[in-house]
Amino acid sequence: MARNVVEAAKKFLLLGQCVPTVKQNAAKIRVKRLELDENLLMYFRKDEFYYCHDPDKKCKTGDIVLIQALPQKLTKLITHEVKEVVYPLGDVTDPVSGKKVAKERYREDIEREAELYGKTKSTFDFTKAPPRGWQDGKKDFTSKPTYTKFHVFDENDPYAI
Amino acid sequence: MLRRFSTIFIQNRGIKHQVKLKWVRPPYVPAYKPERSGDLESMPEIPPTALGKDYALSDEIKDAPEAVKKIFSVAHLGQKEYNALVTKELIDRVRRHNYDENTAETRIARLTGHIRCLQETMEKYPKNVKAKQTVQELIDKRKKLLKYLRQYDYRKFEWLLEKLNIEYKGHPESFHKLSRKESLRKLTEMHCEDIRNKKLSDYRNLLESQQGPFLKSKLEALKFIKNEQIELQLPVTVSDQDIKKVEQQLEEWTIKDQIKKQAMKKKRNVLMDLD
Numbered sequence: 001m002a003r004n005v006v007e008a009a010k011k012f013l014l015l016g017q018c019v020p021t022v023k024q025n026a027a028k029i030r031v032k033r034l035e036l037d038e039n040l041l042m043y044f045r046k047d048e049f050y051y052c053h054d055p056d057k058k059c060k061t062g063d064i065v066l067i068q069a070l071p072q073k074l075t076k077l078i079t080h081e082v083k084e085v086v087y088p089l090g091d092v093t094d095p096v097s098g099k100k101v102a103k104e105r106y107r108e109d110i111e112r113e114a115e116l117y118g119k120t121k122s123t124f125d126f127t128k129a130p131p132r133g134w135q136d137g138k139k140d141f142t143s144k145p146t147y148t149k150f151h152v153f154d155e156n157d158p159y160a161i
Numbered sequence: 162m163l164r165r166f167s168t169i170f171i172q173n174r175g176i177k178h179q180v181k182l183k184w185v186r187p188p189y190v191p192a193y194k195p196e197r198s199g200d201l202e203s204m205p206e207i208p209p210t211a212l213g214k215d216y217a218l219s220d221e222i223k224d225a226p227e228a229v230k231k232i233f234s235v236a237h238l239g240q241k242e243y244n245a246l247v248t249k250e251l252i253d254r255v256r257r258h259n260y261d262e263n264t265a266e267t268r269i270a271r272l273t274g275h276i277r278c279l280q281e282t283m284e285k286y287p288k289n290v291k292a293k294q295t296v297q298e299l300i301d302k303r304k305k306l307l308k309y310l311r312q313y314d315y316r317k318f319e320w321l322l323e324k325l326n327i328e329y330k331g332h333p334e335s336f337h338k339l340s341r342k343e344s345l346r347k348l349t350e351m352h353c354e355d356i357r358n359k360k361l362s363d364y365r366n367l368l369e370s371q372q373g374p375f376l377k378s379k380l381e382a383l384k385f386i387k388n389e390q391i392e393l394q395l396p397v398t399v400s401d402q403d404i405k406k407v408e409q410q411l412e413e414w415t416i417k418d419q420i421k422k423q424a425m426k427k428k429r430n431v432l433m434d435l436d
Contacts, residue, residue, distance in 0.1 A: 020331060062312070090315025103313040117258035124257070124266065129316040139201070139322040142311070142331040150344040152185040161333055 010069040013083060016050065018059045020145045026078050027054040029067050053081040060132065061143050062089030091132065100126070182348045184341070193283050193296045199328035204277045205250050207243065209236035214245045248274030254324050265310045266321055272303040273325050304329075373418060376411040383407065 014031050021028035029050045034043040052067050053074050059065045064087040067080045092101045100107040107126055114123055136143055141158050149160035190197050216222055216233045235243040251274040255266040279296040282289060307329050311318040322329060387399040 088315075090311060090313055090318065092313075102317075114258050114261075117260050120256055120258055122254055122256050124255070124317050124320055126316060129320055132315045132319065135319040135322055139326075139328050140319060141329065146330050146333040148333060148337065148339055149187045150339055150347055152187055158328075159330070161330060 010071075013066045013068050014050070014080070015064065015066055015086070018061055018063045018065060019049075020061045020143055021051075022144055023051065023077075026051045027059050027065075027082055028052075029065060029080070029082075031067075050080045051077045053078050058082065059085050060089070063087065064089075088132070180349060180352055182345060182352065184344055184348060186339070186341075186344075191283075191293075192300065193280060193293060195280060198276060198280070198296075198300045199330065200273070200277060200280070201326040201328060204247050204281060207235065207246050207250070210234050211246060213238045213242045214249055244274070244278040247278055250274075251277075251325060255321060265306060265314075266317065269303055269306050269310070269321060270325060272299050272306070273327065275299055276303065303327075308332075369414075369417075373411070373414050376407060376414060380404065380407050380411065 014029075016029040016031035019028050019030050029052050031048045031050065033046050033048060035046040036043055050067060052065075053070065059082050063085050065085050066083040068083050069080050070078075073079050093099070094101050094106070097106075102110060111126075137158075144159050146159045146161050149157075192198065195201070195203070210230075211217075212222060212230070212233050213235060222230065222233060231237060235246060248271055251270045252267050255270050257264055257266070261267050276296055276299050279292050279299070282292050283296060286292070307318065307321075307327070310321065311329070318329075321327075383399050383404050387397060387404070389395075390397045390399070
């Protein structure tokens, strides 16, 4: 019985968010859970972290992904694999209408508004913009965790603050 | 007596160091400095003959005499008008339409212009406390806006970083005061990791260097066994495939070995040159 439960639990898909990590061959996923405090009879947030196998590097920091337990552990650390990227960070598609969304508005509407006011040359064009990642490691330092600078090294690490 | 003096003069912190590490505390950099705030360029160049922001719109100024133009130029009007032009230039880089004042990109551009002007002020007058506070608040606000923009429109965020020449770093897990103990602990960990990696790579090199001679002897042995079996008319257990496989491995090893030796030679030459 117990073994069946464990095996069934392994087939569950977990929804989590990708967080920055120094590991190069795995993605670190944070799964938010609620835990009941029996004295207060209240639920408190409890985070669990999973290292996931991701050979194609399909998930980037901040993406909401579905993960599943591997039949066997790949290493001591890597126990899960990334199944699917549900919501890429900052590039959301509305599941009902299938249109692109920025914050609470459709991108078409934003475009239309700019056209009505008179578009300038400096306008940001979403359709021509390259996909995410072209500034990674140049001006955008979010793929690895930042830390307090603790020593003067010969090479300056941009992730040290 | 002597011992007492020695304890006074030589500070003993109570930690016995097994490894000799030299720790250099990172120098203090004020938060308004461009390297901390993430500004990769200073104020854009604006000629001192440029007209003030509002005066440039007027029709009369276009065919006014030189003396009048000089009076309405930024050099004459003062720093405030100059700063307004700086902000305007930065906003014009990212403006969506002519009436765009309050979208995320224009707000960030406006803050950036203000920050860069104040950074200039701070360079001139480092004791200006009011400017210091203001620039700190503006930097924090800009970082917050960038954080939100990143969450809902990543492509625009990256485009904006490129246009305005800003660097964005994520929030660290904790903001805390740096302590000597923590730094030493981290340095020791790195030192241990280095030793471990060096030992592992040395062992790997040793094993790889033994691979070649072993493969040679294996090849000879296999050929010898095959010949013996044919001579004595016994069933042949060594196939041609096995021999070919070993030959291939040996070839791969020799290529790898040559590359390694060349690298070693280069290293030695560099060291000799340095001496």
